[in-house]
Amino acid sequence: MDQNAFRETYHAVNERFCIYEKSILTNQCGCSSAEKFCIAEREGVHCKSDRGQQQCQEYLDILREQAKFALHTLDTEKKRSLPHGKAIRIQVGGLLGLRYACYPDEPIASTINDIDGQLILAKEQFGDFRELPFSTIMQQVAAYKTKKRAHRRNKDE
Secondary structure, eight states: OOHHHHHHHHHHHOSSBOTTHHHHHTTSBOOTTEEEEEETTEEEEEESOHHHHHHHHHHHHHHHHHTHHHHTOOOOOTTSOOOHHHHHHHHHHHHHHHHHHHOTTSOOOSOBSOHHHHHHHHHHHHSSGGGSOHHHHHHHHHHOOOOOOOOOOOTTO
8 A cells, every 4th residue: 555545544544543643553652542443554543532632632732832942843833743753752751751740759650551541630630731840741751762773683794
């Protein structure tokens, strides 16, 4: 299946896409509102909740705004795509930082099991995403390192 046909099919099948699809497909996060699906041996993630998708988008938009310095981006356009590494860093690092902000006495987690549940808890604790302790969250975004691919050895070695 060529890339254009895949994109068309993906958008037709997945009307409510998951905001954190990259993080879920790399097995660094999970979500009770996420549902995986396959198209031509490729995976995608569907969000089962309008409320959940809106909440995720709201948090990610605020997070991207706050993370410009940590990500070394000066992009003023919110909707512009980030490179994969920076997108993973902001998604996973931002969620790990949020978890730490909600549970400061617990050790920093390495994964998030339920994105939707974490965002609901944060709203209950802080009232609004704009009231979150972004200095704490940005420490985790800045510290998060994406997983490196294993180097393939040449047959001649």
